[in-house]
Amino acid sequence: MKCTSWTISRLSLVATLITATAPLARADVIMDWNAKADAIAAEKQILPAPHSRALTMMHVAMFEAVNAIDHRYAPYKLTLSAERSTSREAAAAVAAHDVLLSIYPDIKPDLDSTLTNSLAPIAEGESKTAGIALGKDAAVQIIQLRANDGSNAPESYRPLTTAGVYVPTAVPLFQTTGATTPxxxxxxxxxxxxxxxxxDSEVWTKDVNExxxxxxxxxxxxxxxxxxxxxxxxxVGARxxxxxxxxxxxxxxxxxxDCARLYALTSMTGNDAIVAVFEAKYHYNFWRPITAIRNADLTSNAATPRDPSWLPLGDTPMHPEYPCAHCITSAAISTVLQSVVGDFGEFSLTSxxxxxxxxxxxxxQDYSDEVANARIYAGFHYRFSTEVGKDMGRKIGALVVATQLRGAEAKAEPSR
Structure with missing residues (x-):
């Protein structure tokens, strides 16, 4: 059960035979459902915070289900157990389906069809039946675990103004995210x-001018x-x-x-990074470059001249500036991958x-640094904000790796 499909080698009869007889000569079930969740988010234009929550619920449920069969790693929160003969593929697929269905009940036919395709290659029998039951149990418990995590709290940002004075009426995003349960x-x-x-500091003067x-x-x-x-x-976001x-x-x-564990670790890390950065953003409520540069005369800093018509390269995200959200997330994910996998050769991304x-x-490291620099080139973040965001991300990634889903030998250790 490889994360990747077997590659047919023209030079190797053995590889050809393995490919022909492998029980799952298809994309790994963990990756299939990750791609499905991302596709849903793209089609529905789900914002990064709720998409990250949905992904994390799904991947933690999948991990808890498959890990319950051989107990290779310490669980996250659940105390599931299953026979070794239980189908891991069925357990993972059903866990993913049921979590996503709880979040997106309006696309039930689509999710049901995806589940049918996931289960179709698995032989009928007790193994498959047990896997389905295990996946359902994992999903139910994760859904219950996150039922009161604060993600449905109403947004209550109060625009700063005086009576009768107009201010822009677009409501900032993710104002309640920092208070959700990590x-x-x-x-x-x-x-x-x-x-x-x-x-009036040297750092501010240098970075706003940059x-x-x-x-x-x-x-x-x-x-x-x-x-x-x-x-x-x-x-932006988990995609x-x-x-x-x-x-x-x-x-x-x-x-x-191992694949389920990696996705669970990165999803939890990404979600906690979002919580942390928006908690800080709304705590400090710091102005974006477009606001600071157009109002530079208010600072009484002669070294930062006002530009009344300055515009950034792109449309500024609708939330406070400090720290950089994209930077914290990319650094956090990089830290987990570096710890679990290490540098693994060339990788790429399209946008x-x-x-x-x-x-x-x-x-x-180069990937994480590029993300940070990109937010400066875009006109969205000061350099000090990108550095602070990366530092936060590294700390969160290190915390997750040190305390979560550790090897079986860590199960008896007190949680940290």
Whole structure:
């Protein structure tokens, strides 16, 4: 049960025979359902925070189900157990289906069809029946676990104004996200950084001037490649890192259980990174470059001149600036992958916001650094914000790897 389909080698009769007789000569069930969840998010235009929540619920349920069969790793929260003969594929597929159905009941026929396709290659019998039951149990318990996680709290951001004075009426996004229950962190504020630099500081002066120059829509100093990178990373959320997780799993030839674990770890990490960064963003409520540069005269800092018509390369995201959300997520995911897999050779990504462009890296650090630089080129984030975001991400990734889904020898250890 490889994460990747067997490759038919013209030079190897043995490989050909293995391919012909393998019980699952198809894409791994973990990856199938990850791709399905991402496709749903793309079609429905689900925002990053709710998509991350759905993915994490799905992948943790899948992991708990398949890990209950051979207990290779310590579980997340559940105490499931099953016979070794139980079908891991059936358990994983049903767990994924039932979690997604609880979140997207309006597409039940589509999800049911996807489940039918997942189960079709599995031989009928007690193994399959037991796997279906196990998957249902895992899904039910994860759904119950997250039923009161605060994700449905009503948004209550109060625009700053005085009576009778107009302010822009678009409501910021993710104002309540920082108060939702993390998967691993003790609270959304666990890794809250110190405040952004003072508006008369050397760091502020340097970084706001940098982004005014390189991040402006008509910047003469930003190179064509930097412009491409900036636009490429207008693409945000879990759909930017799931393909990288897949490439890592495939490069290492992970079996189904290890693959399920990797996706559960990265999903929990990504979700906690989102919680942490939005907790910090709304705690500090720091102004974006477009606001700061157009109002630079308010700071009384003669070294940061006002530009009354300055625009960033792209449309500024609708939430406070500090810290950088894209930076925390990419650094957190990179930290998990580096710890679990290590650098695994060249990997790549395409983006719907830069058609025809493929970005490639050979080191996870280079990927994370590019994401951070892209937010400067885009005119969205100051450099100090990107560095703080990466530092938060590394801490969250390290916490998840150190405490979650560890090897079987860690099951008896007290949780940290």
């Amino acid at each position: 998967w691993v962190m003790t609270s959304g504020s666990q890794f809250r950084p110190g405040p952004p630099p003072a508006l 982004i005014r120059e390189v991040g402006g829509r008509g910047s003469p100093t930003r190179t064509p490649e930097q412009t491409t990178i900036g636009r490429f990373w207008f693409f 930017t890192y799931n393909p990288i997780v897949k490439q890592a799993a495939m490069a290492k030839g992970m079996d189904l259980v 719907p916001t830069a058609p025809g462009v493929t970005r490639k890296w050979s080191r996870l």
